[in-house]
Amino acid sequence: MSDIIVLDDVIDAGVLVKRILERQGHHVTAFTDEEEAIAHIRDKGADLAILDIKLRRMTGVEVLEEMKKHRPDLRVIMLTGYPTLETARESLRLGANEYCVKPIDKDELESKVREVLGA
Amino acid sequence: MAFGELFRHWTYRVFAPGALLRRKYEAFRELIQQDGRCLERIAEIEDIHYGSTHVDWTRVVAQCDALETDVMGMVARLREMNPLRWMDLADYASKVAFYARMAVSIPEPDLAPPYVLPLSEVAGRPEVAGHKASRLAEVRQRTMLPVPDGFVVTASAFHYIIEYNGLRAPLDDLLRQVDLADGNSLVDLCRTMRELVLTVELPPVLETELLEAGHALSPQRAPLAVRSSAVAEDGEASFAGQHTSVLGVAPADLPDAYRTVLAGKYTPRAVSYRIIHGFADTETPMAVLLMPLVQAKASGVVYTRAPSPPARILSLAATGRAAKTSEDDNGTPSTTATPTKAPDAPAASDDSAAGVIAIHTVGGMGAPLMDGSSGDTTAWLSRGARHRILERAQGLPLTTEDLKRLARLSMELETLFGEPQDVEWAIDESGRISIVQSRPVPGAAVAPPPRVDVSGLTPLLEGADPVAPGTGCGTVVHVLSCADIGDLPPGTVLVTPCLGPSLARVLDRMEGVISVEGSRASHFASVARESSVPVLVTGDDSVFATLPVGTLVTVDAHEGVVFAGRPATPPPRRSSPGAMALRGPMHRLSRAMPHVARLTLVDPSSSDFAPANCRSLHDIVRFCHEMAVREMFSLVERDGRGLSGARKVRGDIPVVMYVLNLDDGFFPSAIGKREITPDDFRSLPLWAIWFGLSSEPAAWAALPPAADWEELDRISAGIFRRDSPQLASYAVASSTYANIMLRFGYHFAVIDSLCAGDTRANYIQFRLKGGGGHAEGRSLRLRFLSRVLEQSGFSTRIKGDLIDARHGPGSEALIQKRLALLGRVLAVTRLMDIRLSTEEQADAEADNFLTRINTPEDD
Numbered sequence: 001m002s003d004i005i006v007l008d009d010v011i012d013a014g015v016l017v018k019r020i021l022e023r024q025g026h027h028v029t030a031f032t033d034e035e036e037a038i039a040h041i042r043d044k045g046a047d048l049a050i051l052d053i054k055l056r057r058m059t060g061v062e063v064l065e066e067m068k069k070h071r072p073d074l075r076v077i078m079l080t081g082y083p084t085l086e087t088a089r090e091s092l093r094l095g096a097n098e099y100c101v102k103p104i105d106k107d108e109l110e111s112k113v114r115e116v117l118g119a
Numbered sequence: 120m121a122f123g124e125l126f127r128h129w130t131y132r133v134f135a136p137g138a139l140l141r142r143k144y145e146a147f148r149e150l151i152q153q154d155g156r157c158l159e160r161i162a163e164i165e166d167i168h169y170g171s172t173h174v175d176w177t178r179v180v181a182q183c184d185a186l187e188t189d190v191m192g193m194v195a196r197l198r199e200m201n202p203l204r205w206m207d208l209a210d211y212a213s214k215v216a217f218y219a220r221m222a223v224s225i226p227e228p229d230l231a232p233p234y235v236l237p238l239s240e241v242a243g244r245p246e247v248a249g250h251k252a253s254r255l256a257e258v259r260q261r262t263m264l265p266v267p268d269g270f271v272v273t274a275s276a277f278h279y280i281i282e283y284n285g286l287r288a289p290l291d292d293l294l295r296q297v298d299l300a301d302g303n304s305l306v307d308l309c310r311t312m313r314e315l316v317l318t319v320e321l322p323p324v325l326e327t328e329l330l331e332a333g334h335a336l337s338p339q340r341a342p343l344a345v346r347s348s349a350v351a352e353d354g355e356a357s358f359a360g361q362h363t364s365v366l367g368v369a370p371a372d373l374p375d376a377y378r379t380v381l382a383g384k385y386t387p388r389a390v391s392y393r394i395i396h397g398f399a400d401t402e403t404p405m406a407v408l409l410m411p412l413v414q415a416k417a418s419g420v421v422y423t424r425a426p427s428p429p430a431r432i433l434s435l436a437a438t439g440r441a442a443k444t445s446e447d448d449n450g451t452p453s454t455t456a457t458p459t460k461a462p463d464a465p466a467a468s469d470d471s472a473a474g475v476i477a478i479h480t481v482g483g484m485g486a487p488l489m490d491g492s493s494g495d496t497t498a499w500l501s502r503g504a505r506h507r508i509l510e511r512a513q514g515l516p517l518t519t520e521d522l523k524r525l526a527r528l529s530m531e532l533e534t535l536f537g538e539p540q541d542v543e544w545a546i547d548e549s550g551r552i553s554i555v556q557s558r559p560v561p562g563a564a565v566a567p568p569p570r571v572d573v574s575g576l577t578p579l580l581e582g583a584d585p586v587a588p589g590t591g592c593g594t595v596v597h598v599l600s601c602a603d604i605g606d607l608p609p610g611t612v613l614v615t616p617c618l619g620p621s622l623a624r625v626l627d628r629m630e631g632v633i634s635v636e637g638s639r640a641s642h643f644a645s646v647a648r649e650s651s652v653p654v655l656v657t658g659d660d661s662v663f664a665t666l667p668v669g670t671l672v673t674v675d676a677h678e679g680v681v682f683a684g685r686p687a688t689p690p691p692r693r694s695s696p697g698a699m700a701l702r703g704p705m706h707r708l709s710r711a712m713p714h715v716a717r718l719t720l721v722d723p724s725s726s727d728f729a730p731a732n733c734r735s736l737h738d739i740v741r742f743c744h745e746m747a748v749r750e751m752f753s754l755v756e757r758d759g760r761g762l763s764g765a766r767k768v769r770g771d772i773p774v775v776m777y778v779l780n781l782d783d784g785f786f787p788s789a790i791g792k793r794e795i796t797p798d799d800f801r802s803l804p805l806w807a808i809w810f811g812l813s814s815e816p817a818a819w820a821a822l823p824p825a826a827d828w829e830e831l832d833r834i835s836a837g838i839f840r841r842d843s844p845q846l847a848s849y850a851v852a853s854s855t856y857a858n859i860m861l862r863f864g865y866h867f868a869v870i871d872s873l874c875a876g877d878t879r880a881n882y883i884q885f886r887l888k889g890g891g892g893h894a895e896g897r898s899l900r901l902r903f904l905s906r907v908l909e910q911s912g913f914s915t916r917i918k919g920d921l922i923d924a925r926h927g928p929g930s931e932a933l934i935q936k937r938l939a940l941l942g943r944v945l946a947v948t949r950l951m952d953i954r955l956s957t958e959e960q961a962d963a964e965a966d967n968f969l970t971r972i973n974t975p976e977d978d
Contacts, residue, residue: 083217085224099221101214103207105731 001025002047002117007037007063008079009055017050017079020106021113034058042070048117051096053080053087061090068095075116079104143200144781144851147751150196150743151858153189155869157740158888160186161716162919168708168716169919173299173627175390176225176399177291179708183223183715187216190736193743200750208730212739215714219736222711228401234276235328238269238408247273249348249406254536254557262535264528266554269410270332272377274350276325277404280381284319294400297390302606302625305387312385317378326374333370337411342367344412344555345376347383351393351403361389361620361642362405366484367412380407391624392646397707413553415545417480417516420640421529422560424502424539425477426648427567427588427639432499435509436475474539475509476500476526479640482516484545497638500526517546524552532557541645561645568651571690573675576682580657580665583679586618586639589653590677590690593630595670597663612672614662618643618654626650630690631674633681635660655679718889744867748849748860751779765849766795772812772819772946774861775847778805784852802852804872804883807935808859811942818946861945868945874934881934882927885913885941889920899955900948906965911940943972 004026008014014030021028029046031037034055041049049067053060060078067074078091081102088099097116100108160182166172167179194212197205241248242256248271259266281287293308321329337343347362363383365376383389384405393403425432478498498511506526508519517525529542536557543556568589593612598604601619607628615622618637622629623646632647632654647654653676666672666681673682673690713735720728720738723745733739765779766789778784778795789799797813800806848867850859855875860867868887873880887904889897897920904922905915913924926937947968955961 083214083221085221088221089226101217103210103214103731 001027003045004028004048004050004113005037005040005046006030006050007034007055007060008032008052010052013052017109020109024110024113026113032056034063038063038066038070041067041074045071046074048075048077048113050077050079050113053078053091054082059087061087061094064091064094064096077112077116143751146196146199147747150193150200150747151869153193153196154740154744155886157186157189157193157736158886158921159918159923160189161737161740162888162921164708164712165716165919168712171919173391173394175294175297175394176397177294178297180223180225181295183219183711186715186736187219190216190739190743193740193747197743197747197750200747204750205730205746208739208742211730211733215733215736215739219711219714222707222714225399225401228278228282228404229275230279230282231275234273234279234325235332236271236273237332238271238410241271246350247271247275247406249274249350249352249408250558251346251348251352251556252406252408253348255408255554258532258535258554258557262531264531264554265552267410267413268336269408270336271348272325272329272407272409274404274406277381277406278401279322279325280319283322286315286319289315290400294390297394299391299394299624299627300606302387302604305390305624309385309387309390312390313382316382316385319378319381321374321377329373329377330370333373333409336409337370340370342369342412343373344368344410345373345380346408346410346555347380348406348408349384349403350406351396351398361386361392361623361646373409377407381405386621388621388624391626395627410555413545413555414547415484416548417482418484418543418545419478419480421479421525421542421544422477422539422640423529423533423542424474424560425499425639426560427585428475428477428499429585432475432509435499436501473502476502476506476529477639478517478522478525479638480515480517498522502530506530521546521550521552528552528554529557561649568653569691570677571673571675571686572688573673573680573682573686576673576684576686578680579670579672579683580633580662580681581679583633583655583657583681584639585653585676585679586637586641586644586656587632587647587652587654588676589631589651590673590675590686591630591653592673592685592690593671595666595668595672597668612666612674614666616660618656620646626652631655631672631676633657633662633666633674635662655681748867751849751851766792766799767847768797768809769794770797770809770813774812776850776861777847778850778852780853781851781856782853784854784857800852801854802857803855803931803935804857804870804874804938805850805852805859807874807938808857808870808872808942811939811944812946813942814939815943815946818949870938870941872934872938874931874938876931878930879928881929881931882925883913883934883937883941885922885924887922893952894920896952896955899958899961900952902958902961903951903955903965903968904944904948906962907944907968908941910969911937913937940972944968 001024004021006014006017006028008017008030009032011030011032014032018028018030029040031040034057037049040046051060051063055063060080064076064078067076072095076096077098077100078087078096079100079102080087083099083101091099098112100112163172164179164182164186167174190212194209197208236248238252238256238259240256241253242260243253245253247253248256252269252271255266258264259268281290290312293312297305297308299305333343344364344366345368346364349362352362363380363386365379368376384403393400476499478500480496480498496512496515498515498517499509500522501507501509506523508522511522525544529540532540532542532554536559539560540557541560542554544552544554546552571590573590591612593610594608595614596607596611597614599616601615601617601621604621604625607613607625609628611625611629612631612633613622613629614633616635618632618634618641620642622632622643626646629652632652634654634656635658637656638644644654653674655674655676671684673684673686675682715735716737717735718737718741719734720732720741722728728742728745730742733742765777766785768774768776768778784802784805785795785799786801789795792799797806797809800809848859848861850857856873857870859870861870868885871884873882875881885908901917901920901922904924905917908915908924913926915922915924927934929937955964
């Protein structure tokens with residue numbers, strides 16, 4: 001199974017995603033702090049990062065850019081409740097595999113993760 | 120919402136149930152209207168996707184925007200009907216709408232400088248300078264081939280000018296109105312767009328740079344060539360000849376010539392070609408290439424691997440024989456083949472398999488060759504290292520050495536770009552060759568059309584020159600001038616004096632083209648090969664007499680023959696332009712369809728029928744409609760107050776229908792009954808529809824025993840199912856009005872009718888979309904419906920798998936009669952989408968039905 005990190009400034013949101021994906025057998029680490037998540041990717045890497053866009057100090061798009069500098073092959077799903085065409089285009093340009101909009105239910109999340117990990 | 124709305128809802132619930140019902144009914148009515156508009160928009164988007172209509176991308180975006188507005192309106196109306204339920208629907212609707220918007224939106228164009236660049240700086244940058252300029256720059260950079268120097272006004276300059284002059288909105292307004300099926304309107308719209316562009320003010324910084332670069336390129340004020348190099352040109356689609364070039368421009372006149380080339384983006388032919396190939400306007404910005412004009416003695420085109428060369432040429436290449444040439448035979452050209460040694464060809468058959476080089480030439484500038492107004496003189500050469508001359512036409516204004524040099528230079532371009540090239544060249548009086556364009560041979564990637572068995576057909580015309588291979592069958596139409604070609608019916612075989620590039624505008628309606636003049640090197644021939652449209656050149660205007668207008672013919676552009684009639688096995692269907700577009704950038708619409716039109720919520724009785732499972736705008740529409748109907752009827756039934764309550768109808772046909780009495784829709788006999796019969800209907804339109812439904816007992820008798828609900832469910836297309844209010848049909852009725860939602864597969868057939876004493880106000884509106892059968896079956900059912908209804912005085916319109924029909928105004932008696940007919944038609948067509956298999960069958964059944972209902976004993 002895969003190594004996944006989740007970054008969401010709302011801890012419950014991250015934990016919910018973590019629980020859903022752990023039931024699928026993945027190893028999931030949830031972060032609320034951008035720097036910690038970036039450091040984790042830099043030092044240990046992961047198969048997939050699921051990034052919220054509205055964070056505390058940085059945007060998810062900036063986090064994506066930083067993570068890609070350290071791990072260009074990292075697969076990324078952006079997950080936001082505040083979608084805009086600009087952040088969607090920029091995320092895909094920077095190498096995000098998917099741009100998903102909340103609310104996202106369990107089935108949709110599982111299928112997106114499966115698609116991206118299988119790609 | 121929410122709090123204010125909830126508060127109002129509770130207040131109404133407690134204090135004013137009548138007002139709540141009125142509000143609920145108003146919201147329901149509005150929701151039903153929005154539902155109708157949504158289905159219409161979805162059907163139009165489906166039509167565009169499947170290639171039935173060809174419109175500009177701005178229209179797709181506008182339809183999706185309008186669809187989103189109506190979908191969000193439906194969500195709001197449903198919330199008004201019951202603010203306490205489906206609290207998450209708005210969030211899911213916004214999410215789906217965002218995905219749809221993301222799929223159809225085009226990125227904002229880049230307006231940033233540089234606006235003028237020397238050719239040396241655009242190699243490998245087609246997004247800045249267009250493929251034409253970028254490739255020539257690459258040739259200059261990587262080879263010693265003779266490409267003149269020049270400069271480029273970039274794609275971002277085009278965007279900047281449009282923005283600077285505030286033209287985006289007016290251009291988009293005009294583009295939204297374009298429908299390629301309406302040629303006259305296209306011509307008018309394009310004229311307006313060109314006028315807008317021809318009168319633009321160039322931003323001062325750009326005009327200065329343009330003039331300075333022009334003077335630097337031509338210090339002696341020698342004339343320049345100002346040529347289109349649009350970003351999409353010579354890329355996925357060739358755009359061959361669709362854009363405009365201006366030759367012989369004095370440096371001081373560059374701004375006007377530049378405007379003219381920009382305006383060339385909006386000729387009817389260029390707009391049609393772009394739309395057919397699925398590009399949005401902003402995706403094909405016009406970069407412009409400026410070079411010194413070559414004072415040409417002769418010019419033309421080299422195909423390093425000629426598309427569909429004549430069989431005799433391939434045979435010469437295969438057998439290692441060559442024609443007599445001026446070099447071989449004291450300058451006397453001939454096409455008589457003589458055996459020669461071919462030392463450059465390791466094996467004759469290898470040479471043939473590799474194809475042949477074609478050099479098409481005209482004296483002077485190449486325009487008459489490219490625009491198809493004249494033929495050319497052609498030389499055919501082998502592709503081997505020494506380029507044997509296989510055949511050369513009389514009058515060719517080139518020496519053998521010129522031909523071989525052109526072949527060598529062109530093959531070097533093929534090596535550079537790694538695929539066969541279409542090379543435009545010019546040669547001046549001193550014998551100096553200039554390469555002015557090199558692009559992949561248009562249509563080379565398209566598989567050659569298969570041959571069709573034409574045995575048994577009578578030839579009407581033989582010996583024509585095939586310039587685009589294939590076989591087509593259609594009806595002859597004459598045009599006397601390519602320039603002002605109007606609309607053509609689908610299935611046309613066009614007889615024309617020349618192969619003008621404007622013919623590309625009606626390419627999707629042509630099964631074949633027979634021209635008096637023209638060359639396989641013309642731009643139109645390239646475009647025809649891309650689309651597998653067969654084209655012949657006769658060289659003789661007697662073709663107009665040989666092939667009279669209206670004759671059904673088969674064009675065999677493998678052999679150069681036109682036959683009378685149609686072969687026993689018709690030619691395979693060409694890829695529709697819609698299908699062509701799906702190969703190109705139109706795949707963007709394919710990506711959008713799952714978020715716009717695909718219906719995944721199909722079973723309203725399933726627990727999956729929920730907002731979280733809505734994947735498309737169509738799903739949201741379906742959900743809102745279904746829930747609104749349930750809400751409207753269930754509440755009235757539950758509370759049993761206001762508007763007299765909804766009653767279940769017990770009739771002589773197995774249709775489960777609930778009727779909500781708006782105003783005097785029932786006779787007093789209905790008072791106190793939980794279930795009513797059609798005899799209780801005072802509503803004239805409702806009674807007439809029910810009468811019609813009941814008048815086709817055979818249609819109902821064909822059903823299995825009523826106890827076998829599974830089977831009934833499977834074959835009834837959902838018109839009646841288990842006795843569940845959620846799965847029934849519904850009507851809202853007053854004495855003179857009815858809105859009837861007859862469950863018909865996954866959708867309702869909706870009938871809305873006013874039938875009163877005032878003839879002028881009376882009408883019937885009918886709509887049906889979808890069904891349980893396959894796409895072909897659904898389309899055949901619509902064909903049946905349209906045929907029957909049209910012959911009964913309705914006007915009908917079919918879009919995708921949706922039919923709209925309207926009748927009226929009319930007298931009360933006439934409207935009742937037509938409603939009864941509609942009821943009968945609905946009874947007999949219920950399962951038709953599953954049963955019908957051919958158009959002939961649909962037409963025959965429609966005619967039989969009309970005959971049957973019009974016989975006196977059946978009345």
